[in-house]
Amino acid sequence: MENEKENLFFEPHKRGLVKTPLKESTAANIVLAEIQPDFGPLTTPTKPKEISQGEPWTPTANLKMLISAVSPEIRYRDQKRGLFDNGNGLPEARDCLHEHLSGDEYEKSQPSRKEKSLGLLCHKFLARYPNYPNPAVNNDICLDEVAEELNVERRRIYDIVNVLESLHMVSRLAKNRYTWHGRHNLNQTLGTLKSVGEENKYAEQIMMIKKKEYEQEFDFSKSYRIEDPIIKSNTGQNGHPDMCFVELPGVEFRAASVNSRKDKSLRVMSQKFVMLFLVSTPQIVSLEVAAKILIGEDHVEDLDKSKFKTKIRRLYDIANVLSSLDLIKKVHVTEERGRKPAFKWTGPEISPNPSGLGPVLPFAPSDLEGRRSSKENCAKNLFSARGRPNFTRHPSLIKLVKSIESDRRKINSAPTSPIKTNKAESSQNSVPFPSKMAQLAAICKMQLEEQSSEPRKKVKVQLARSGHCKPVAPLDTPANAELEMTAPSLIQPLGVVPLIPSPLPSAVPVILPQAPSGPSYAIYLQPAQAQTMTPPQGLSPTVCPTPSSNATRSKGSTDTTTENAANDAPKSSASARPGSLLPGLERQGTKNRDREPAGERGSKRASMLEDNGSKRKFKEDLKGLENVSTLMVSPTSVAAVPVGNSSALTSSHPVPVQNPSSAVVNFTLQHLGLISPGMQVSASPGPGTVPVSPRIEAVSVTPENAGTQQGRATKYDVSVLGQNQTNGQSVAVTGAQQPVPVTPKGSQLVAESFFRTPGGPTKPKGSSCVDFDGANNTSIGTLFVPQRKLEVSTEDVH
DNA sequence: ACCTCCCGCCATGCT
DNA sequence: AGCATGGCGGGAGGT
Numbered sequence: 001m002e003n004e005k006e007n008l009f010f011e012p013h014k015r016g017l018v019k020t021p022l023k024e025s026t027a028a029n030i031v032l033a034e035i036q037p038d039f040g041p042l043t044t045p046t047k048p049k050e051i052s053q054g055e056p057w058t059p060t061a062n063l064k065m066l067i068s069a070v071s072p073e074i075r076y077r078d079q080k081r082g083l084f085d086n087g088n089g090l091p092e093a094r095d096c097l098h099e100h101l102s103g104d105e106y107e108k109s110q111p112s113r114k115e116k117s118l119g120l121l122c123h124k125f126l127a128r129y130p131n132y133p134n135p136a137v138n139n140d141i142c143l144d145e146v147a148e149e150l151n152v153e154r155r156r157i158y159d160i161v162n163v164l165e166s167l168h169m170v171s172r173l174a175k176n177r178y179t180w181h182g183r184h185n186l187n188q189t190l191g192t193l194k195s196v197g198e199e200n201k202y203a204e205q206i207m208m209i210k211k212k213e214y215e216q217e218f219d220f221s222k223s224y225r226i227e228d229p230i231i232k233s234n235t236g237q238n239g240h241p242d243m244c245f246v247e248l249p250g251v252e253f254r255a256a257s258v259n260s261r262k263d264k265s266l267r268v269m270s271q272k273f274v275m276l277f278l279v280s281t282p283q284i285v286s287l288e289v290a291a292k293i294l295i296g297e298d299h300v301e302d303l304d305k306s307k308f309k310t311k312i313r314r315l316y317d318i319a320n321v322l323s324s325l326d327l328i329k330k331v332h333v334t335e336e337r338g339r340k341p342a343f344k345w346t347g348p349e350i351s352p353n354p355s356g357l358g359p360v361l362p363f364a365p366s367d368l369e370g371r372r373s374s375k376e377n378c379a380k381n382l383f384s385a386r387g388r389p390n391f392t393r394h395p396s397l398i399k400l401v402k403s404i405e406s407d408r409r410k411i412n413s414a415p416t417s418p419i420k421t422n423k424a425e426s427s428q429n430s431v432p433f434p435s436k437m438a439q440l441a442a443i444c445k446m447q448l449e450e451q452s453s454e455p456r457k458k459v460k461v462q463l464a465r466s467g468h469c470k471p472v473a474p475l476d477t478p479a480n481a482e483l484e485m486t487a488p489s490l491i492q493p494l495g496v497v498p499l500i501p502s503p504l505p506s507a508v509p510v511i512l513p514q515a516p517s518g519p520s521y522a523i524y525l526q527p528a529q530a531q532t533m534t535p536p537q538g539l540s541p542t543v544c545p546t547p548s549s550n551a552t553r554s555k556g557s558t559d560t561t562t563e564n565a566a567n568d569a570p571k572s573s574a575s576a577r578p579g580s581l582l583p584g585l586e587r588q589g590t591k592n593r594d595r596e597p598a599g600e601r602g603s604k605r606a607s608m609l610e611d612n613g614s615k616r617k618f619k620e621d622l623k624g625l626e627n628v629s630t631l632m633v634s635p636t637s638v639a640a641v642p643v644g645n646s647s648a649l650t651s652s653h654p655v656p657v658q659n660p661s662s663a664v665v666n667f668t669l670q671h672l673g674l675i676s677p678g679m680q681v682s683a684s685p686g687p688g689t690v691p692v693s694p695r696i697e698a699v700s701v702t703p704e705n706a707g708t709q710q711g712r713a714t715k716y717d718v719s720v721l722g723q724n725q726t727n728g729q730s731v732a733v734t735g736a737q738q739p740v741p742v743t744p745k746g747s748q749l750v751a752e753s754f755f756r757t758p759g760g761p762t763k764p765k766g767s768s769c770v771d772f773d774g775a776n777n778t779s780i781g782t783l784f785v786p787q788r789k790l791e792v793s794t795e796d797v798h
Numbered sequence: 799a800c801c802t803c804c805c806g807c808c809a810t811g812c813t
Numbered sequence: 814a815g816c817a818t819g820g821c822g823g824g825a826g827g828t
Binding site: 112113114154155158159162175176266306309310 | 817818819825826
């Protein structure tokens with residue numbers, strides 16, 4: 001992680017490949033990762049120690065040292081590592097060592113549970129490979145070797161690889177062999193997942209669950225049950241396709257065995273989990289909700305507690321890997337029920353790349369190439385699957401894929417690399433260290449960044465500005481940026497949020513045509529399901545935006561204020577892939593991310609507002625809301641256009657849905673009391689647009705591993721509900737995310753935050769937020785929700 | 799006591 | 814049969 005830079009174009013662990021005895025490898029040593037690029041293939045593995053500790057020259061290394069100095073835990077770990085290094089993986093050696101130790105000592109020498117965590121292991125694993133591998137090089141991964149080198153059971157490697165596979169960061173080549181793709185396809189994959197998530201109406205589902213919860217809450221007599229009629233109905237009827245696995249051509253599973261595998265549950269779960277983040281507005285997803293949704297999709301019938309528990313366990317596994325990838329980070333959402341573990345998306349903001357609008361990040365030359373041809377391929381086999389989700393592809397496809405890949409390699413050889421160098425920074429975040437250290441780490445990081453990436457930052461800022469100008473916030477993402485450049489016309493104003501539930505064009509699975517530049521994705525559906533998919537029907541009407549949130553709010557209001565969330569977004573994202581080709585772009589994405597919270601902040605305040613309306617009343621309100629929602633916004637549509645993604649709109653909906661009428665919407669909202677009279681939701685992103693976020697529930701998000709993300713403690717109020725609120729989304733789309741045209745100030749802020757945020761010591765709760773981007777800084781308006789008044793303000797609260 | 803999630807049994811399915 | 818995969822959930826470490 002930390003040193004990805006170095007890894008950039010090195011062949012992924014050749015050493016491993018050629019190396020004979022794995023044992024020598026330094027499993028432990030690699031911990032944070034730094035792999036020296038040049039281990040010769042045949043050379044014996046260099047001692048990890050050298051590697052890991054001798055990185056002084058790297059900024060990362062410095063950071064580590066600092067952290068280590070400060071953190072006993074880390075130091076301890078390092079020490080252990082040292083031990084191992086000495087023993088160098090030879091079990092015998094280690095044992096001997098242990099023999100000399102007293103029980104106590106022995107214990108200490110034993111890696112603690114934490115040190116064996118999947119997250120850490122994943123970091124080690126990732127450290128072995130460059131984020132953006134040179135396709136020309138051999139990027140094969142031998143699971144056995146990796147397992148040995150990392151000193152873990154192969155089973156654990158599967159856990160990691162399966163998740164990576166779900167993101168197309170690796171693809172299976174053959175038994176025991178995978179190919180490392182790194183992040184080349186990541187954005188594209190995420191875009192696809194987002195599209196699929198939208199189609200699946202995950203946003204709606206989340207809302208429903210939330211709603212249910214609220215209702216239950218108020219209904220004391222009811223005990224909390226996982227099984228929900230709603231869910232069931234959703235899954236069953238709403239055509240929720242039980243999509244199995246979204247593949248990216250060229251990266252698909254090649255081994256028949258794998259393809260045939262029953263469910264690929266971990267992989268599928270991982271994708272779905274990611275989808276949830278991508279479609280929810282505050283990109284925060286609680287494990288509980290995620291588990292319910294995932295279960296719901298599968299077999300609602302069997303929902304039971306044990307299943308739920310199991311699901312949660314799996315989600316933790318997945319979350320650990322995703323966290324290592326810096327795509328999410330753990331937070332806590334405080335609701336009436338108390339603190340609930342949740343995860344916040346910290347990955348790049350992405351725009352759906354469904355039908356063809358370009359993939360999110362077409363930049364990489366390599367990708368372009370692959371994409372080109374992939375489209376065709378995909379389509380064909382999609383349907384191969386018959387009874388069960390079949391991942392098997394037609395032979396011809398395989399050939400295609402191969403050829404594509406070879407092309408890709410040729411093409412890619414030089415490409416991307418240069419810029420990527422910075423990634424190290426981002427990865428650093430991932431290293432888990434005590435939250436206490438987080439700040440320190442953040443600071444260090446900041447410093448490092450400043451030192452190393454000044455130029456880049458500037459770039460980022462610039463991009464950000466441009467992004468602001470863009471109508472839709474999401475556009476800020478790299479992808480968007482690209483879009484903008486290439487096809488400005490495509491971009492739609494925020495207002496464009498489709499209020500009309502549009503039947504998903506893509507209903508049938510299948511292939512998501514890529515933009516010209518991008519490859520298409522094939523979604524394998526169960527045959528039966530595929531059919532179902534089409535009608536968005538059932539659910540949409542029901543969706544009730546916020547009601548539940550309100551409820552929550554009341555109770556939760558108390559908590560609400562409290563938290564700080566880390567908004568590391570700016571930093572994390574920025575740092576995340578410094579090296580990437582699209583540094584600037586990515587950062588923008590980050591910005592967007594940051595922005596999102598803005599709306600939430602408002603909600604927080606709202607939370608403060610007290611309502612305490614009677615439950616009954618609340619319910620009534622809910623009902624009203626529901627109706628409204630039905631009337632005005634289809635969840636689906638909302639979901640589809642999460643953050644005002646122009647691309648999404650265009651692509652997903654063949655016919656750009658025009659906002660029926662912002663006036664109508666406003667009227668409705670006002671009428672319902674969802675927004676204050678003064679407020680306006682405008683269809684087009686413009687100044688004055690009011691981002692209204694229905695999420696009433698003010699939830700505070702507390703970043704958990706500050707360490708990972710550089711924990712800056714910034715206050716970040718998030719309404720949990722926001723995740724799903726349809727309404728919220730719809731409304732939010734309008735304004736919140738897309739701040740008005742960028743004001744100079746805004747941009748400045750951005751820049752500022754960019755630099756400052758990370759390092760900033762914890763801000764007192766109240767403070768803050770400045771980190772978000774300028775866009776947020778404007779207070780937009782107040783949203784009234786039944787009983788509660790939500791203040792939607794993007795501005796910095798203090 | 800609850801949250802996390804490691805660990806490894808064992809089913810599944812390919813070779 | 815043997816091996817690769819990976820579902821699954823008991824139960825233990827952490828807080």
